[in-house]
Amino acid sequence: MATETKTVLDQETKDIIKATVPVLKEHGNAITTRFYQRLFETHPELKNIFNQTNQRKGDQPKALANTVYAAALHIDQLEEILPVVKQVAEKHRSLNIKAEHYPIVGENLLLAMKEVLGDAATDEIIQAWERAYGVIADVFISVEEEMYEEIGNRPGGWVDFRDFEVVKKEKESDVITSFYLRPADGGALASYQPGQYITVKAQMEGEPYNQLRQYSLSWAPGNEMYRISVKREDPINGYPAGKVSTYLHEEVEEGSILPISAPAGDFVLDQADSRPLILISGGVGLTPMMSMLETVIARQHQRDVTFIHAARNEHVHAMKERVEDITEMYTNVTAYTVYDQPSDESACDKVGHIEREWLKEILPTNNAAFYFCGPKGFMRACYQHLKSLGVAAGDIHYEVFGPSEDITA
The missing domain is CATH 2.40.30.10 (Translation factors)
Structure with missing residues (x-):
């Protein structure tokens, strides 16, 4: 994936950016919150792109603050943030964000920085960030251009809606x-x-x-x-x-x-891995897990799968019959259901929540590929349980909107 930029930052600029890292850690969310306010005041048409619910919940400003902080922290080696860039770029491509949007974002981000930091945001700092933003934007634009080209050239693919x-x-x-x-x-x-x-x-x-x-x-x-x-x-x-x-x-x-828009996202099943697969979902988080489960039974017939789903009760549990049919047809698939408030306790394998000791009992091994999806609190618990059970960091896969610390802290 391309990482070349049109401008090379001088050492003085890098030093200034790195010196602002503690400030961004403290004030980053306030800066990005003000940024989005400014953005929609000056360019209300961009409300056609950005999720206003995420604005109200504070998820969008927090996610942007995390990205800006990571870029400042790794300004010497921007390739270090490529995983973050790729994930954000996938979102941008799915929303059809284009190169012409970046100058608008840059202008309002710098003005928001100036407003929030006041006199601490000297002309020298703002000018350094203007140069740095240009370089960071070039990285995103380059990655996204490749993504647009790939999906546009893929059989059946398209750009825009x-x-x-x-x-x-x-x-x-x-x-x-x-x-x-x-x-x-x-x-x-x-x-x-x-x-x-x-x-x-x-x-x-x-x-x-x-x-x-x-x-x-x-x-x-x-x-x-x-x-x-x-x-x-x-x-x-x-x-x-x-x-x-x-x-x-x-x-x-x-x-x-x-x-x-055409399919996007980097939270995907590694089909080259033949080790046991553990799929854990909470609520509507089962949707990508179902895609992964259906793929394994169609293409990786011998791969052992443990499918764990948690829901409030049987009335809100989707696709239960389909999973039951799969476990009956394929001996390599085992499924467990956890209900927090079941109407009938016999309708599930466990009442309450997914807990560490219960996972320890039912999981065939910790040398497996683990994928999980659901509400943030659910994913935070899953992550902590898996880490405490000795699962390697590289075997834990999830997707979260916002900073990864929301799950890993």
Whole structure:
């Protein structure tokens, strides 16, 4: 992957940037929060791209603050942040963020830095960051250009949004519904890797801006359609109902058209690994796990799989019957269900939560590939359990929106 930049930073600039690392650690979230406020004040059309729910929750500013901090910390060797760059670039490509957006972001980020830091943000510091931002932006633009080129040249691939028809809508549980999507133009379907997602552009009546949301593809590649399985986000803890999930559940029907971007994401199953596979999910986090499970039974017939799913109860547990069918057909697949508040305790293998000692009892080995997905608190617990059971860091795979410390701390 290309990492060349158009400008080389001088040592003085690097020294200034590195000297600001402690300041960014302390004030980074305030800077990025103010940045997004400025951005949407000066360029409200960008609300068509950025998830406003993540803005309200503070996830988006925190994620950007983490990226800026990492870039400053590794300004001597920007290749060190390539994993972060690649993950963010996958998101950018799925949202169709282009090179022309970067100067707008840079201008507002520097102004936000100046506002938050006040006199501490001297002209020398701001000028150094202006030079550094140009170099960092070039890294992102270069990586994203390669991604756009690759997906545009892939058989069935496309850039920007493409209309898909909902050919089937299927209720999976009280809160999760699957949507089967086929290209409205009748053309080919781009391949994807299990674990990847698509971005849906919801154009809702009465809403001044488009709403973009990313949903994991929930079955194996190679089918004639895409499938996403969407949880209806009801009001909770002071947050309103999810606009897009409610729209999909209540207004989108078979025959409806949804614009989507091509599959993206770097949280993907390593199919070259033949060791035992452990898939752990909480709630709607089972969607990428289902894609991985379906892929293994189709392509890695001898690979041992342990599939663990946690849900509140049996009424919100999606695709349970499909997993049961798989375990009956394939002796190499073992499945466990954990319910926090079951209506019938006989409907699950464990009541409560996934706990370290229980994992120790049921896991065949810690020399395996572990993938997990779910709410942040769930993933934080999974990560800590696996680390305490001696699982190697390189065998622990997850995807989180925001700083990895949200899970690993």
